[in-house]
Amino acid sequence: MLASLGHRPDVVVFDPLGTFAPGDTTTPGDMSEALRLIRGLVTTAAPNAAILLLHHARTGRANIAQGVGYDSANFAAGGKPLYGVARCQMNLMPGSADDDTKLVLACAKSNNCQRFVARGLRFSVSDRSYHVDP
Numbered sequence: 001m002l003a004s005l006g007h008r009p010d011v012v013v014f015d016p017l018g019t020f021a022p023g024d025t026t027t028p029g030d031m032s033e034a035l036r037l038i039r040g041l042v043t044t045a046a047p048n049a050a051i052l053l054l055h056h057a058r059t060g061r062a063n064i065a066q067g068v069g070y071d072s073a074n075f076a077a078g079g080k081p082l083y084g085v086a087r088c089q090m091n092l093m094p095g096s097a098d099d100d101t102k103l104v105l106a107c108a109k110s111n112n113c114q115r116f117v118a119r120g121l122r123f124s125v126s127d128r129s130y131h132v133d134p
Helices: 028-045 061-065 079-085
Strands: 011-014 050-053 088-094 102-110 119-124 129-132
Touching: 011 028, 028 050, 028 079
Parallel strands: 011 050
Antiparallel strands: 088 102, 102 119, 119 129
């Protein structure tokens, strides 16, 4: 498909994952099916491309608190099948209930290198970019 059009992407992005899934990605069976279909499409069309899935997390204060630390792999909705196939999982969550420009970025899984330390980010409204916020 992509290769026949002359495209040879290095990365194929699915944003958000739920848009490309045939079912409900919060259920393990539907998430597994979505991942199987996506992997099949990408490996056929662009066998050397990395697959980048952008996916929503579970909502609520208690679930956001799990985004960092021991339970961080449980952060994504429909997480078990997703965690099983992911080479790396990064969690991005609100850093403040009152300030939408504050975020926290944490590493939930990294198969090929050491996990990075969780860090704060701040969104700059003026230049629409993110900056490390210690």
